[in-house]
Amino acid sequence: MATMWSPATDHRSIIHMDLDSFFVSVERLQNDYFVGKPLLIGGGSDRGVVASCSYEARAFGVHSAMPMRLAKQLCPEAIVVRGDMERYSQYSQMVTEIVHEAVPSYEKSSIDEFYVDLTGMEKFFGCMKLATELKARIRKETGLPISFGLSENKTVSKVATNESKPDGQRQIAYGTEKGFLSPLTVDKIPMVGEKTAYTLRKMGVQKIHTLQQVPVEMLAAVFGKMGRVISEKANGIDRTPIVPYSERKSISTENTFEQDTIDVKKLESILVAMTEQLAFKLRKEQQLTSCVTVKIRYSDFDTHTLQRKMPYTSADHVLIPMVKELFKKAYSRRMLIRLIGVRFSGLVHGNYQINLFEDTEEGIKLYQAMDKLRQRHGDKAVVRAVGMGVSRRSFNPFNGAAA
């Protein structure tokens, strides 16, 4: 994408906006009781992870993606809420709409984060003023607190947002990026995760200031290609453009078991139930898929995925046999399984094209009747008998990896 350069200045103006502890904020909107209390959102079982936690809980050392069991040890008085992905999506959509209306170009990088390109706008409004107004508007219209950072590029803006949280804002003036970053620890740089930070610490690099002094070649020798990117980011350089928001191109669900299992019958019935549910979602949203992926994670965390392309479809009777077949092929080790998942990708808008020879009138009517029932009485109103024992709860996205 061509970057817009403003005639007045020779640098960009990029805002990063992040909803503060998004899931927690949504829960608090629903229930006042949660306000001011340590709150954990995520799978309730011991094997779940924390998807989001309130600032009160963070004070105890809890952070997202931490195993729920550990979080509860750290903060026993925390309230655990399962979370309602559908509602979060709704709120996320509301915020997206507000952003969409207010700015020329934005990227939705996750459910609660946006990058906005305001290059050229300073001439008319002043970027900081516009962003502050946007923040206030989101707060007013949705009730959700949001923080933002404004700078020349995505990396610095994101760091600035994180530094300003909660409910804050921060502008890093052009030319001062390096100085802003230097006192921070290396793990504040987006993309420097636990492992990279650990390696850097072992190299004697604690602060970004030190990292800025490390020669690029040395980082490249340790981290390969990423070394150069890390070096650039540490110096406040990031040329990646804003990729305008587009609708997601896949839907998926996965399930981590309470206990690892080898019961193929049970696994299959779960797959069928998952596929049925996803296929219904496709039809409901008038979408078709052209690629099915099945994911298996064994108890030793060895993960296998297998996918297959096919003509566009949203019909159970095409997808279920395909998922079963893929599972049979992917399940090659006689070993306990920890997680299974199904993903439909290559989505397009459209409805199922009825086949002259393979579909019957009864079949099509059955789909329409089932979908009507589900539309009115919920996903589980009518299901295949094989998937009946599988509870709806199994597909809670928080039981697996963090959202």
Next chain:
Amino acid sequence: MKFIVSSSYLLKQLSAIKGVITTNPVVPILENFLFEITDGTLKVTASDLQTSMITEIEVEAKENGSIAVPAKILLETLSNLPEQPVTISVDEDTYSIEISSDNGRYKLSGENATDFPKVPEVTNGFSVNISSDVLSTAINNTFFATSNDELRPAMTGVYIKLDETNTTFVATDGHRLVRYRRVDVAADVTNSMIIPRKALNLLKTTLPVANTNVSVEFNVSNAYFKFDHVKMICRLIDERFPDYDNVIPAENNNIMTIDRLEFLSSMKRIAIYANKTTHQVRIKITGSELMISAEDLDFSNEANERLSCEHDGEDIEIGFNAQFLIQMLSNLESKKISFKLQAANKAGLLVPVDKDENEDLLMLVMPVMLNNYV
């Protein structure tokens, strides 16, 4: 071996059969034309193992012989030469070929003719005569509805059913179906075959503009088409064609009649605004008004048009792939067409209102499953 032939005449004959040659054949020798001279007649064969085409050319030659000639070089040479007699001489020991013209000499190396795969003969076959006009109309009407799905080989060709009273051509890909029937073509015995799409495509481009007789011979595995100086032999698809007769609905009583071109051009305009992958459009007939609409949610594009039509039946709303309808409507020739419907999830039938008394054309299209319950 040596012969003299007019450059443009040779080019014309070779061009008629060159379509068989694939760019990357299974056996490299299939990149060649097979030249065989017997008593002053040059027989040229091109093949891809499934389909072979043969043409015969009168040439000036004293001796018999054969050679495989690289097709691409020969065609390019001939197409860049001005019209003149050219002499082609072949050294049958070294397989070297020399083309001499007024402009100069061109040398290329051929291959041993005996390495060229043998073209099968049709023995104890049935035969039927069809005029080239009828055959090309039949191909044009059905060809587009064949499937590319290699997993369902039966549908990748056109089914031809010969009967004592008529001949039926059928093509389908599971989403649409075309049935074209002629009562002026009949055979002595009932028989049927599936001809692969590539062979039909070749036939379509090679069939002469002027009406001639095409003789078709076939047995269980091969079909032979003969016309003018050209012969085409193709391997038949050895599969059972789906039971098409039972899926054509008989009681589609909700009938809309409309000017074909008006419907077609409206459909083409609306299709621009439909999703680029699924091409879905919505057709709504209320009273004598036809409304066509489409939307592409990804780009917030949408369009709708209203047309007036003759309509006999209840109001109906039904979704289709616009590409299917456009192809069908452009292949029909009648001024007016009837669109016979029954229900939103059942097949629709497109039929011409006025037609030749010898022919019967029916185009069937399956709808998409619209969900109106949201």
